[in-house]
Amino acid sequence: MNTKIPAYSVIRSTRASAPVLIIATLLVLFAASLPWWGESSWMHEFVEIACYFIFAMMWNLMAGYGGMVSIGQQAFFGLGGYVMLSLGNFWGINPFVAVVLGALVAGLLSVPISMMAFRLQGGYFAIGTWVIAEVVRLSIANVSAVGGGSGTTLTALRGIDKATRESVTFWMALACVVASVGLVYLFLRSKQGLALLAIRDNEIAARSQGIDVSRMKLAVYAVAAAGAGLAGALYFVGNLRISPDAAFSVNWSAFAIFMVVIGGIGRIEGPLVGALVFWALNKFFSDYGTWYLIGLGLLAIVMTIYFKHGLWGYAQQRWGWSLFPTSRKLRLD
Amino acid sequence: METLLQGLLLGGLYGLFALGLSLMFGVMRLTNTAHGDFIILGSFSTFTLVSLGLAPWLAALVTLPLAWLLGYAMQRLVLNGTLGKDPLPSLVVTFGLSIVIQNLLLELFSADPRSIDTDGFNTLGFALTDDLSVGVLPIVIFVLALLAAGGLQWIFKFTALGRAFRAVSDDREIAELMGLNARKIYAQATAMAFVLMGLAGALQVVRTTVSPADGPMLLLFAFEAVIMGGMGSFWGTLAGSMLLGLTQQVGFRLDPGWGIWGGHLMFLFVLVMRPQGLFPKTRG
Numbered sequence: 001m002n003t004k005i006p007a008y009s010v011i012r013s014t015r016a017s018a019p020v021l022i023i024a025t026l027l028v029l030f031a032a033s034l035p036w037w038g039e040s041s042w043m044h045e046f047v048e049i050a051c052y053f054i055f056a057m058m059w060n061l062m063a064g065y066g067g068m069v070s071i072g073q074q075a076f077f078g079l080g081g082y083v084m085l086s087l088g089n090f091w092g093i094n095p096f097v098a099v100v101l102g103a104l105v106a107g108l109l110s111v112p113i114s115m116m117a118f119r120l121q122g123g124y125f126a127i128g129t130w131v132i133a134e135v136v137r138l139s140i141a142n143v144s145a146v147g148g149g150s151g152t153t154l155t156a157l158r159g160i161d162k163a164t165r166e167s168v169t170f171w172m173a174l175a176c177v178v179a180s181v182g183l184v185y186l187f188l189r190s191k192q193g194l195a196l197l198a199i200r201d202n203e204i205a206a207r208s209q210g211i212d213v214s215r216m217k218l219a220v221y222a223v224a225a226a227g228a229g230l231a232g233a234l235y236f237v238g239n240l241r242i243s244p245d246a247a248f249s250v251n252w253s254a255f256a257i258f259m260v261v262i263g264g265i266g267r268i269e270g271p272l273v274g275a276l277v278f279w280a281l282n283k284f285f286s287d288y289g290t291w292y293l294i295g296l297g298l299l300a301i302v303m304t305i306y307f308k309h310g311l312w313g314y315a316q317q318r319w320g321w322s323l324f325p326t327s328r329k330l331r332l333d
Numbered sequence: 334m335e336t337l338l339q340g341l342l343l344g345g346l347y348g349l350f351a352l353g354l355s356l357m358f359g360v361m362r363l364t365n366t367a368h369g370d371f372i373i374l375g376s377f378s379t380f381t382l383v384s385l386g387l388a389p390w391l392a393a394l395v396t397l398p399l400a401w402l403l404g405y406a407m408q409r410l411v412l413n414g415t416l417g418k419d420p421l422p423s424l425v426v427t428f429g430l431s432i433v434i435q436n437l438l439l440e441l442f443s444a445d446p447r448s449i450d451t452d453g454f455n456t457l458g459f460a461l462t463d464d465l466s467v468g469v470l471p472i473v474i475f476v477l478a479l480l481a482a483g484g485l486q487w488i489f490k491f492t493a494l495g496r497a498f499r500a501v502s503d504d505r506e507i508a509e510l511m512g513l514n515a516r517k518i519y520a521q522a523t524a525m526a527f528v529l530m531g532l533a534g535a536l537q538v539v540r541t542t543v544s545p546a547d548g549p550m551l552l553l554f555a556f557e558a559v560i561m562g563g564m565g566s567f568w569g570t571l572a573g574s575m576l577l578g579l580t581q582q583v584g585f586r587l588d589p590g591w592g593i594w595g596g597h598l599m600f601l602f603v604l605v606m607r608p609q610g611l612f613p614k615t616r617g
Contacts (some may be wrong), residue, residue, distance in 0.1 A: 069421050071366070071428070117603050120560070121606040122420040123364025128604070131597055134553065138594040213410050250549065254432060261425055290436040294518045297432035304425045 009331040012189070020323045028178055035167035043170040044238065050173040051235040052255060053275040054180050055267075059256040060330030061184055064127030064266030065196050066220035067203075068224040069122075071253045072129025072227045075113070075136045078247030081139060081228025081236035090145075095156050096172055099233040106229025110222045118217070130250065137248035151243025155237065169238050174236055180227055181324075185268055187223075188326040196220065197326070200266070258300050264310025268324040273312045335465055336586050337579065342467070344578025345475030346540070349533040350551055351558035353526035358559070360498050360522040361416060363423050368547030372526065375400055375534025376447075377438055379541070383439035383449050392449075393535035397528050404527025408520040416519070417423040431444055431548060438545035444556055446542035455539055474536050478574070482531055482567045489567075497523055514571040550593075557600040563610025572611055576603075 036045060042100055055077060063069045084102035088095040113132060120128040141149040157165055187193050198206040207213050236242045255278065256271075263274030285292045306312060315321045354368050365371075375396055377567050382392035411430075415422040427575055460466040489495040500508040502514045537551075554577060563572025577596050584595030603611070 012367060043461070063421060069424050073497065110516070116604055120606050122362070122422055123358070123366075124556070124560065126424050127422070127552070128560070131553055131600060135597045135601065138590075139595070142590065142594075233511075254428065257425055257428060265421070290377075290440045292434050292441075293436045297429040297436070301426050301429040301433075303412070304429070305411070305423050308422070 006332050008332050012325060013236040014320075014322050014325045015092050015140050017323060017325050030176065031174055032171065032319050035163075035170060040163075040166050041329045043166050047169055049171040049229045049232065049242070049279045050177050052259065052278065054176055054234070055228055055231040055252060056256040056259040056271040056275060057180055057184060058224040058231070059253070060260045060265060060268075061227070062220055062224040062259065063199055065188070065193075066217055066224075068217065068221065070117075071126045071250065072117075072131070072133040072259075073224070073256065074125060074248050074250060075129070076110060076225040077252050078133075078140070078244070080232035081113035081144060081157070081247045082108045084233035085152070085236060085242055086146065086153050086156060087158075089152075092156070095154060095237050097167060098121035098156075098232065098316060099172065099237055100231035103226045103230035107222050107226030110225030111218070113225075114218055114221050115204070117221075118214075128222050128252075133248055133250070137244045140248070141244040144156045147243070149244060151241065151246070154242070156242045157237075157240065170236075172206035173234055173238070176230055180230070181268065181272075185326070187233070190270070193215070193217075193326065194328075197234060201286075203309040233274065245302040258296055260310075261300050261303050262310055264313035264316075265323075267312055267316070268326070269312040269316075269322075270310055274310070277311070336582050337529050338465070338467060339471070340574055342471035342475050342578070343582055344571075345471065345478040346533070346574075347535065347554050347578050348478035348574035349463030349474065349481060349536065351555040351570050351574050352485060352567060353466055353529040353533070353560045353563075354555045355562075355564070355567060356485065356522060356526045356529070357563055360502050361519050362418060362420075362532050363412060363416060363523075364427070364504075365421065365526075366424055366427040366552065367434060367548070368427075368530065369436040369550065369552030371400075371403075371430045372530045372534040372537065372551050373438065373543060373545065373548045374403075374434055375531035376538035377412070377442060377534075377545075379529070379535040380442075380449060389449050389451050389454075391537070393532070396531045396535050400527040400531030401524045404524035404530075405520045407518065407527070408510050408523035412523065413519060429551075435545050435548060442545060442575055444546065446544040446546055447537050447538065448542040460467060464474075470536075474540070475517075477532065477536070478571060482571045483487075485567045492523065495517075512587050523568035532535060545562035554596070557596065561594060561603045562601060566612050567611035573582035576611070 031046075034046070055073065059070070059073055061250065062073075080102040083105045084098040086094060086100055087093040087098040095103070111170075117125060117129050117132060127183075140146065146152050156169075188196070195211045195216055198209065198211060201217060203213055232247065236247070259274030259278050261274070262269050262277050263270035263272065280297070285295065288295075303310065309317065314319070350369075350372060354365060357365050357368075374479050375433065376397045378396045378399060379389070382395055383389055387395065411426065412423065434606065455469065455470050457470070458466045458468040487495075489498060497508070497513050497518050498515060500511070501518050507513050526529045534543075558574040558577050560573070561572050561576055562569035580595040580599040581592045583594035587595075
């Protein structure tokens with residue numbers, strides 16, 4: 001018997017995705033003009049939230065798509081910062097160039113680190129990565145060249161005047177945000193991204209289809225480490241002062257987890273929404289100190305138990321919203 | 334010699350830290366990120382009871398049933414809803430709990446380190462030889478850790494409850510078909526783990542000073558001990574604790590800044606060389 005394959009087409013975009021792309025481009029261009037009309041505190045604030053966002057984005061890539069829940073990404077955040085600072089202070093490399101190099105070094109270092117971390121799975125992987133981050137923190141605190149436990153200052157930017165420094169840092173942060181969203185989006189739409197989604201949904205089934213699961217996981221781990229390093233290097237260019245306790249604080253991972261869980265894990269919009277919510281909460285409630293943190297903790301618990309897919313996941317299920325469609329839908333013509 | 338002895342005795346304390354974590358992971362594959370913070374909660378519970386006028390040993394004893402209740406309620410009301418194949422929900426929830434507990438204690442007790450005055454009991458020691466003496470409290474802690482590990486091993490091997498623990502751990506669905514209520518058994522396991530954590534917390538605040546931010550460090554120590562010892566065996570966990578205690582003590586001896594660092598490095602070394610741990614359980 002001869003079965004005829006019906007005509008079909010693969011749909012890869014939603015009705016909203018094309019206009020969203022145009023609006024996003026306009027928004028980014030508008031934002032890029034900020035140094036000419038905005039205040040310097042706004043730029044500083046943007047750089048800070050951009051770092052949080054990039055870090056959360058990379059955490060989401062790892063946990064939401066790669067299935068690797070880590071509490072130790074601050075290891076790469078801090079390493080990115082310290083590499084940038086050392087290159088700038090000791091080798092005289094322009095710190096803005098060093099930001100990119102810091103990210104690369106963090107990505108490279110993740111390969112030997114993964115040999116330890118990947119021995120553990122699930123919840124133990126999470127705490128194991130935390131131990132590794134602690135080892136890095138304690139090791140750096142013993143290096144007197146970068147100020148040991150009390151930290152040091154980025155002196156390489158001294159010659160540049162304040163306005164230029166702030167504008168360039170701002171543009172760099174904006175570019176990094178656009179680049180990281182764009183790269184993650186394109187990656188997830190590629191064949192490799194499809195393989196990653198398959199691994200997330202069922203590791204064994206993915207392997208039986210010929211996907212090299214361990215290589216894919218290592219690749220995601222390295223990319224996420226480089227992204228975390230980028231966020232860290234950027235953050236300390238904006239802050240000019242680094243110390244092991246600030247750079248390797250577990251709070252970085254805590255806030256990333258919070259943003260991703262609030263926004264919705266396993267979707268690009270998730271960290272975006274989460275970062276906005278986090279920024280707003282931080283702006284209005286951070287004066288409450290400990291009570292603010294207690295509230296964040298409780299919110300994360302309640303969201304995880306009752307709204308597993310986060311705010312954006314809720315919207316997606318309810319109204320079918322998707323700004324960055326990564327799915328492939330089959331339509332019979 | 335003294336360093337080795339002190340290291341082993343410190344390992345006893347770490348054993349008490351670690352057994353609860355080992356128990357919860359063994360029965361329900363739950364990684365409790367708030368493990369250390371619950372231990373600190375036990376410390377502050379004991380501290381509060383003592384400042385209300387109770388004798389230290391009585392305060393520690395009262396903390397245990399409180400810990401049991403908290404553990405049972407925590408599992409039934411919160412943690413049971415997070416179990417499943419995906420480790421993310423339980424990790425996020427316990428991580429959230431960790432932040433809540435830390436900041437709540439900070440709000441109630443401030444960041445000052447606290448300790449309990451035991452009229453010198455915590456520094457009491459006796460001489461083994463002319464130049465070697467040991468403290469009474471570390472010996473007590475060590476014996477308690479041995480009893481706890483032995484007791485858990487006995488419960489798992491010989492009692493109906495232990496059989497239920499093993500059954501739900503091996504295959505939850507089949508165990509439920511056989512009439513076990515997994516949610517209740519999980520709650521009993523967590524309650525038992527919390528009693529051990531309460532005991533560890535009470536001993537910690539008698540032994541040294543405790544502050545609200547200490548939790549994560551204790552979690553990492555407990556975790557390292559469990560992994561080094563090999564998952565699934567309580568004696569293994571205790572052995573892992575001894576190794577951690579020894580390494581830290583030797584490190585402290587060489588340089589005060591190296592103790593904890595050395596412990597972490599030993600953990601990574603064991604992880605790379607022998608990922609199954611020193612004494613992995615061999616199921617017959």
